[in-house]
Amino acid sequence: xxxxxxxxxxxxNRPAQLPLLSRLADILAASPAVTHLLxxxxxxxxxxxxxxxxDFVVGVQDADLPAFVGSLxxxxxxxxxxxxxxWRDTIVADxxxxxxxxxxPDEGHLHQIDLYVAPASRVPRLRATVATAVLLDREPALAxxxxxxxxxxxxxxxxxxxxxxxxxxxxxxxxxxxxxxxxKRGQRFVAYSEWHRLHTAxxxxxxxxLVPASRFWGWYQxxxxxxxxxxxxxxxxxxxxxxxxxxxxxxxxxxxxVERTLSLVERACPEAMSGLEDAITAYRTYLEQx
Amino acid sequence: MDTLTALAGQIAQLDTVDPAxxxxxxxxxxxxxxxxxxxxxAYQSGGWWxxxxxxxxxxxxxxxxGDCAAQPTDLLTRMPxxxxxxxxxxxxxxxxxxxxxxxxxxxxxxxxxxxxxxVERHRLHIPLHTNTSAFLVTGGAKVHMTGGRIWRLTPTYxxxxxxxxxxxxxxxxxxxxxxxxxxxxxxxxxxxxxxxxPLPVAGPAVIAERLQAARAMADxxxxxAAERMLLRLFYTYALPEGAVxxxxxxxxxSLGNEEAxxxxxxxxxRLLALTA
Numbered sequence: 001x002x003x004x005x006x007x008x009x010x011x012x013n014r015p016a017q018l019p020l021l022s023r024l025a026d027i028l029a030a031s032p033a034v035t036h037l038l039x040x041x042x043x044x045x046x047x048x049x050x051x052x053x054x055d056f057v058v059g060v061q062d063a064d065l066p067a068f069v070g071s072l073x074x075x076x077x078x079x080x081x082x083x084x085x086x087w088r089d090t091i092v093a094d095x096x097x098x099x100x101x102x103x104x105p106d107e108g109h110l111h112q113i114d115l116y117v118a119p120a121s122r123v124p125r126l127r128a129t130v131a132t133a134v135l136l137d138r139e140p141a142l143a144x145x146x147x148x149x150x151x152x153x154x155x156x157x158x159x160x161x162x163x164x165x166x167x168x169x170x171x172x173x174x175x176x177x178x179x180x181x182x183x184k185r186g187q188r189f190v191a192y193s194e195w196h197r198l199h200t201a202x203x204x205x206x207x208x209x210l211v212p213a214s215r216f217w218g219w220y221q222x223x224x225x226x227x228x229x230x231x232x233x234x235x236x237x238x239x240x241x242x243x244x245x246x247x248x249x250x251x252x253x254x255x256x257x258v259e260r261t262l263s264l265v266e267r268a269c270p271e272a273m274s275g276l277e278d279a280i281t282a283y284r285t286y287l288e289q290x
Numbered sequence: 291m292d293t294l295t296a297l298a299g300q301i302a303q304l305d306t307v308d309p310a311x312x313x314x315x316x317x318x319x320x321x322x323x324x325x326x327x328x329x330x331x332a333y334q335s336g337g338w339w340x341x342x343x344x345x346x347x348x349x350x351x352x353x354x355x356g357d358c359a360a361q362p363t364d365l366l367t368r369m370p371x372x373x374x375x376x377x378x379x380x381x382x383x384x385x386x387x388x389x390x391x392x393x394x395x396x397x398x399x400x401x402x403x404x405x406x407x408x409v410e411r412h413r414l415h416i417p418l419h420t421n422t423s424a425f426l427v428t429g430g431a432k433v434h435m436t437g438g439r440i441w442r443l444t445p446t447y448x449x450x451x452x453x454x455x456x457x458x459x460x461x462x463x464x465x466x467x468x469x470x471x472x473x474x475x476x477x478x479x480x481x482x483x484x485x486x487x488p489l490p491v492a493g494p495a496v497i498a499e500r501l502q503a504a505r506a507m508a509d510x511x512x513x514x515a516a517e518r519m520l521l522r523l524f525y526t527y528a529l530p531e532g533a534v535x536x537x538x539x540x541x542x543x544s545l546g547n548e549e550a551x552x553x554x555x556x557x558x559x560r561l562l563a564l565t566a
Contacts, residue, residue, distance in 0.1 A: 064510065071510055108456075
């Protein structure tokens, strides 16, 4: 049996995201507060394509969870070049921590980076339920009971905090990237689900901007509360346009939704755009290259 | 002297470049198989690449600066639109290169030394591929060098350059000797009022908040990231010269790291060419 030299071929066929994954792992692992770095999703299972997201579970010392999450936007902006502050992931399952999604340019393309930050005390349970590849497994310092309580309280408060207009704008921008990926892959059912999420985010954005103390739940009584002023009527007109589209969007529908959202923000809560102007310009450029 | 007049002495727009020719040059710069060389120095973050179009050796991979009568490199011979523009300008070139600044790359606040002989020379930029988050900061204002023009940089003030978000910024940079052709090109330097945007002033509360955020990062073990976060403030706020270096020293003082305080105090003197 001759010896085949497959190393070069294997290297050439490695996932395109691997250098980025490696760079992010180096960044995150620099902190002694980080106890675990796990990769999940398609990159862990060997099923990644060029659009696959980089999906990390980051275990941190329980007591450090608030400080770590508090520094994450700055860290990802400075070290990874994240385009926008992280989006608080409302899709990910609750595994005792908090999920954040960042958009990071690399090699001319925008990549979705999912970081699920979990207290170290929850990592063993998480590993029992979620298939992961382990990059780092450091023995955590003995977690005192109060550290665990700090982490639990922080995660609960973090997830319960109402979202700001800026956060809801970022949610639209992240969901649009996800949708472009679904459309390219032909994942129609997932696209349907995320398209509905995008409309819900539009509804939430309008309510947060125009009736932050709404007395009604979800989609109820929108007209009665909002269509009282020209701005309110224009915003509901945008929402009508959004939900009047197809159930599964095309790429052009997604682009139109992004532009509609940006106009809505300019009209109803322009302060949400403050400091994000260049990021949105760059976002549009990268979206064209997706 | 108003801000714009002061800035015009630092950075000025000269002639326009024909849009169709510029588009061909942009295509060449984005597609040519160029031997890009990474530049490393104390005053930048990484992500700064250059390749030579004209230099002393004629080798595109040779990116050392020096007085010479520059000759075209093999790379320039494969870029006909770019070569045509350089010929058409008819300048006395010392060095012509392509410079690529990646997203999230910075040339930190610094002041250039005049390291070469005292021969009158000028640095010209022709933006080929750029974006609004790529800009130069000097005198508390940011200037985005838009495409379509030849720009002249004579930065005697402390200045810095960044490409915050990308995509890549690619400029053709030509160092030229002053002669009659150059003087004709530079006969009417101007800086369009819309080109320079004053940065907001950072109040004490903003500075205190950013310093606290840096301290939180350093406490987590991300001291290098904390330093870079403070260095980036130069691109967000109008700050007194060298203030970002002072803030880093202050951060390390609060951490009790005397070695780092000394290192950054020395770096400030070197990067800003301060004598004292």
